Amino acid sequence: MKTTKTYLFIGLCFLMVLSVTPTHGQELTIVTEEVAPFNFTFHGKPTGASVQVVEEILRRLGRTEPIQFMPWARGYKLALNKPNTVLFSTTRIPDREDLFHWVGPVNTVKIGFYALRESQVRPKSLEEARRVGAIATYKDDVREQMLIGLGFANLDSSKSPASNLKKLLAGRVDLWIFDNIGIIMMTRKMGVPPDIAFSRATPLTIVRQWQKTLDEMKSNGTFQRISRRWLPKESIPTGLGQPAEQPEPPDRMRIFTEDSPPGNYLVDGKPMGLSVEIVRELLNRLRRPESIQVVPWARGYRLAMSEPNVALFSTTRLSQREANFRWVGPLYSQMWGFYSKKGSGIHIRNLSDAKKIARIGTYHKDAKKQYLESLGFNNLISTNINISNVKHLMKGEIDLWVSSDFNVAYLARQAGVDPEKLELAFPFREVHNYIAISLSTPAAVVAEWQAVLDAIVADGTYAIICNTYDYVPRAAFVP
Numbered sequence: 154m155k156t157t158k159t160y161l162f163i164g165l166c167f168l169m170v171l172s173v174t175p176t177h178g179q180e181l182t183i184v185t186e187e188v189a190p191f192n193f194t195f196h197g198k199p200t201g202a203s204v205q206v207v208e209e210i211l212r213r214l215g216r217t218e219p220i221q222f223m224p225w226a227r228g229y230k231l232a233l234n235k236p237n238t239v240l241f242s243t244t245r246i247p248d249r250e251d252l253f254h255w256v257g258p259v260n261t262v263k264i265g266f267y268a269l270r271e272s273q274v275r276p277k278s279l280e281e282a283r284r285v286g287a288i289a290t291y292k293d294d295v296r297e298q299m300l301i302g303l304g305f306a307n308l309d310s311s312k313s314p315a316s317n318l319k320k321l322l323a324g325r326v327d328l329w330i331f332d333n334i335g336i337i338m339m340t341r342k343m344g345v346p347p348d349i350a351f352s353r354a355t356p357l358t359i360v361r362q363w364q365k366t367l368d369e370m371k372s373n374g375t376f377q378r379i380s381r382r383w384l385p386k387e388s389i390p391t392g393l394g395q396p397a398e399q400p401e402p403p404d405r406m407r408i409f410t411e412d413s414p415p416g417n418y419l420v421d422g423k424p425m426g427l428s429v430e431i432v433r434e435l436l437n438r439l440r441r442p443e444s445i446q447v448v449p450w451a452r453g454y455r456l457a458m459s460e461p462n463v464a465l466f467s468t469t470r471l472s473q474r475e476a477n478f479r480w481v482g483p484l485y486s487q488m489w490g491f492y493s494k495k496g497s498g499i500h501i502r503n504l505s506d507a508k509k510i511a512r513i514g515t516y517h518k519d520a521k522k523q524y525l526e527s528l529g530f531n532n533l534i535s536t537n538i539n540i541s542n543v544k545h546l547m548k549g550e551i552d553l554w555v556s557s558d559f560n561v562a563y564l565a566r567q568a569g570v571d572p573e574k575l576e577l578a579f580p581f582r583e584v585h586n587y588i589a590i591s592l593s594t595p596a597a598v599v600a601e602w603q604a605v606l607d608a609i610v611a612d613g614t615y616a617i618i619c620n621t622y623d624y625v626p627r628a629a630f631v632p
Contacts, residue, residue: 191334334388409466470589481603488582
């Protein structure tokens, strides 16, 4: 799908009401809807760009009211009729101006008409859009209200954005009016800016208190730090009438990985893979221009251990490594095991049996090698090129190879060996892989990386990337 050339630009505002004091003031009803990445639930808890801004305002004001989720039409009706109601994220337009008190803006979006790529419908003006067969809209949403106000009579209203997307995909409507941020999340979810508003009965002292708190958050950078985890730069507004702040540029990071599919590998000289895509998304949200370099693992590990501002992935987090790095993750999980040539007759029941094997192939500086050494293994044969172990195994030059279920098939094929010619002799440990960051890197940088990764998981982007690489996280693995 893609947008038409006709766009409508709208600043959005939260609709909110607050009391002056948390103990003796009015109790607030704080309402929002499920629309990622602005406001949605993850593992039963509210999260998203707008939710985190509202939660920070509540924290600073000493308030404890919960955020409630409900259908937009119901929340909108509540805010119109019930005093002390906060509704977000609400688009601020002239027709709504006198209906509420306003606090914001909190983000900005670009509204446009969307059509199927193969469709011939491409209105170049609002007048042309009025003449198409049907336009999908969301009941009581600002986009629907705006088109009604412009005299559109060809609207097909639904109770959810998801219904509108289904109508468009099924050819039941010609266009869908939506925004440039929401459509990304909606299409991802199905596989394919808001402000704050206050009900009119809310005391102005409360509204002004919320606006002052939001302005302070923008002034000291808190608002920007929260928003950039979720939104592109152009969707993050500054204080009204104020120039955008220019924060000090962060120290440049050097980011390394190795050639080890499916997590990280090279295609035509370009890094690809599950971990690479996650880290790229993280860098994009952090507004960092750094590139990812593929190097031998031992070299990347040495640099991350000895030099500042270095990130290395995907690094297995082990107790013997814990104090050597700062950690961001997890990115994925894997099961380590001993692999043998099929039909070799080697039988292992436990790690003690494995210690009796003559020759076990390992990868230099790899976490699996370090772990086995810590257990007293002295029968390990190390190589700087992991796929060499597959060739050595097939030639009978080693008896077992230490690998994992995450990448054993990929490495075998990379070595020119059918994975069916290998078999798992004994699995011995489940581990999680992280981004390892050098210790001298500021803790604030690491905390921001972790917060952004958490947002990537929460808004569904992580699941989309995993699905692209046919990776299914274990049931017990919750990033």
